[in-house]
Amino acid sequence: MDKIISLTRRRGFILPGSGIYGCLSNSWDYGPLGVELKNNIRQEWWKRFVLQRPDMVGIDGALIMNTNVWRASGHLDEFNDPLVEDKKTHERYRLDDLLEKNGVDVAGMKIEEMSKKMKDINLKSPKGNELTEPKMFNMMFETYLGPIKTENNKVYLRPETAQAMFVNFKNILDTTRIRLPFGIAQTGKAFRNEITPGNFIFRTREFDQLEIEYFCREKEWEMHFEHWLSEMHKWVKHCGISSKNIKDYETPDSDLAHYSKRTIDIQYKFPFGFKELYGLAYRTDFDLRSHMEASGQDLRYVDPETNDKFIPHVIEPSFGLDRTLLAILLEAYREEKIENGERVVMRFPYWVAPVKVAVFPLLNNNKKLVKKAQEIFDMILPNYTTQYDDGGAIGRRYRRHDEIGTPLCVTVDHDTLENNTATLRDRDSMEQIRVDLDKLLDVLDKYFTGEKFNKLGKIIK
Ligand code: GAP
Numbered sequence: 001m002d003k004i005i006s007l008t009r010r011r012g013f014i015l016p017g018s019g020i021y022g023c024l025s026n027s028w029d030y031g032p033l034g035v036e037l038k039n040n041i042r043q044e045w046w047k048r049f050v051l052q053r054p055d056m057v058g059i060d061g062a063l064i065m066n067t068n069v070w071r072a073s074g075h076l077d078e079f080n081d082p083l084v085e086d087k088k089t090h091e092r093y094r095l096d097d098l099l100e101k102n103g104v105d106v107a108g109m110k111i112e113e114m115s116k117k118m119k120d121i122n123l124k125s126p127k128g129n130e131l132t133e134p135k136m137f138n139m140m141f142e143t144y145l146g147p148i149k150t151e152n153n154k155v156y157l158r159p160e161t162a163q164a165m166f167v168n169f170k171n172i173l174d175t176t177r178i179r180l181p182f183g184i185a186q187t188g189k190a191f192r193n194e195i196t197p198g199n200f201i202f203r204t205r206e207f208d209q210l211e212i213e214y215f216c217r218e219k220e221w222e223m224h225f226e227h228w229l230s231e232m233h234k235w236v237k238h239c240g241i242s243s244k245n246i247k248d249y250e251t252p253d254s255d256l257a258h259y260s261k262r263t264i265d266i267q268y269k270f271p272f273g274f275k276e277l278y279g280l281a282y283r284t285d286f287d288l289r290s291h292m293e294a295s296g297q298d299l300r301y302v303d304p305e306t307n308d309k310f311i312p313h314v315i316e317p318s319f320g321l322d323r324t325l326l327a328i329l330l331e332a333y334r335e336e337k338i339e340n341g342e343r344v345v346m347r348f349p350y351w352v353a354p355v356k357v358a359v360f361p362l363l364n365n366n367k368k369l370v371k372k373a374q375e376i377f378d379m380i381l382p383n384y385t386t387q388y389d390d391g392g393a394i395g396r397r398y399r400r401h402d403e404i405g406t407p408l409c410v411t412v413d414h415d416t417l418e419n420n421t422a423t424l425r426d427r428d429s430m431e432q433i434r435v436d437l438d439k440l441l442d443v444l445d446k447y448f449t450g451e452k453f454n455k456l457g458k459i460i461k
Helices: 001-009 032-052 065-074 094-100 111-120 163-168 169-175 220-238 286-295 321-332 367-380 394-404 416-420 437-448
Strands: 014-015 028-030 056-057 082-084 092-095 135-138 142-144 154-157 182-192 206-218 244-251 263-268 273-284 313-320 331-336 339-348 357-361 386-388 408-412 421-425 432-436
Touching: 001 014, 001 321, 001 331, 028 032, 028 206, 032 056, 032 182, 032 206, 032 220, 032 321, 065 111, 065 154, 065 163, 065 286, 082 094, 082 111, 082 142, 092 094, 094 111, 094 321, 142 286, 163 169, 163 182, 163 206, 163 286, 163 313, 206 220, 220 244, 220 263, 220 313, 244 273, 263 321, 273 286, 273 321, 286 313, 321 331, 339 394, 357 367, 357 394, 357 416, 367 386, 367 408, 367 437, 408 437, 421 437, 432 437
Parallel strands: 056 182, 357 386, 357 408
Antiparallel strands: 014 028, 082 092, 082 135, 142 154, 182 206, 206 313, 244 263, 263 273, 273 313, 331 339, 408 421, 421 432
16 A cells, blocks of 8 residues: 555655645545546446446536435434544544454444443553543534524535435436436535545545436346446456455445445455445435425326336445545556566556556657657547656656556657657557557557557567
8 A cells, every 4th residue: 555655646646635734634636647547437437337328317416415405315313423532632533443443343233332342341542541432423514505604504515426316316307208217327526524534545534426326116126236236346347456356245234324225335455454445225215205205395206107106216336436546556556577677567457547658759859759759649649648758768768657557658769760660569568569650540549449469560579
């Protein structure tokens, strides 16, 4: 993890938030390469789960919603973690975390039972001090709408993207021709005032979610649950994440969220242990029913054939974008022995790579080479994210692009000026081929759609 943190900082993927002011704890900014990585993941997810499926539509809802939404969804009452405080240092901890670290299985435990257990085992803070009595802490961030701070204007930043999809269920039925079973997708920020954020971007107080609410008939929920579990696994593989680092965790009934009848966490083997990467929940008709009761609006679905009216049930595949990005970084990172030393290479799947092609002039002080390299750069740029790089020896430029996971490097040399060909170097095999520049765009298209590298041109090394 330290190596990933250091590489992502050095290369401008992920930077400590508010850095020049001594940072803000557990806040991270995505730099120029990080934002490309994040956008690539979000766009690929959207393409796969929204654009390429006839049974899906997307929305982009507001971050701040009417407080009645959070009352009806149960977040005002239920979105709590048990908080204890070190009596001496006043540091705060999640009691369930502390108990688990002391070997206690907290699955299904209520706060009263945790409090008793804490006394039974004489639990101390990590600094060895007495702890306060636990109390429930609501994780929603509060703010106020407008200039006056009163209870009536108090609102919350959304703690999940899910609710806008329930609240817009009827609007979507009315404005599209979509019929059951169908899903609504949304991506965007969610905010949680986590008591113990940490492990880099694994647990933060603001993070991006990629969520789907899939509406179906009650009797079909198991079939859709299985379908989405399989889709989630296929996505994980598509991200280049090895199946040996993934496992499904069936949440025991006693530990289910207030809205769920079945939840499987897809866990990833992070350096700090197997932890939740994604969640798949059967939310029953809990949300639509609660919103229907609380708003007084009829949110039932009318079957166009039978005219039956009923509240659809919901399967929710929920993906964390930042956790996806972290797992992709961890999987892609390799240290490899090479002919004259070592290299660090990010073996990203091509679609993930923030830069797809790098273009180098062999010498940066030769006007003809520089001009030609710039022409090639201009030609590729409208088609693929491309960087022009003329800093240092060629070997160093290759190392630099290996480290940021650039799949292809194009080098312009003296022969290029003679015969209009250039060298292409493949990140993974480090093989080099010579290609005709008139065919370069075609060669790139073939490369990025999976054609074997050595079939694309003349091997030179
Ligand atoms: N709508 C359901 C829901 O929000 P969740 O398990 O609380 O369920 C879904 O969150 C996903 O969001 C998680 O699987 C994880 O990937 C991501 N996530 C949750 N809390 C997070 C945090 N504090 N920091 C980063 N990602 C988080």
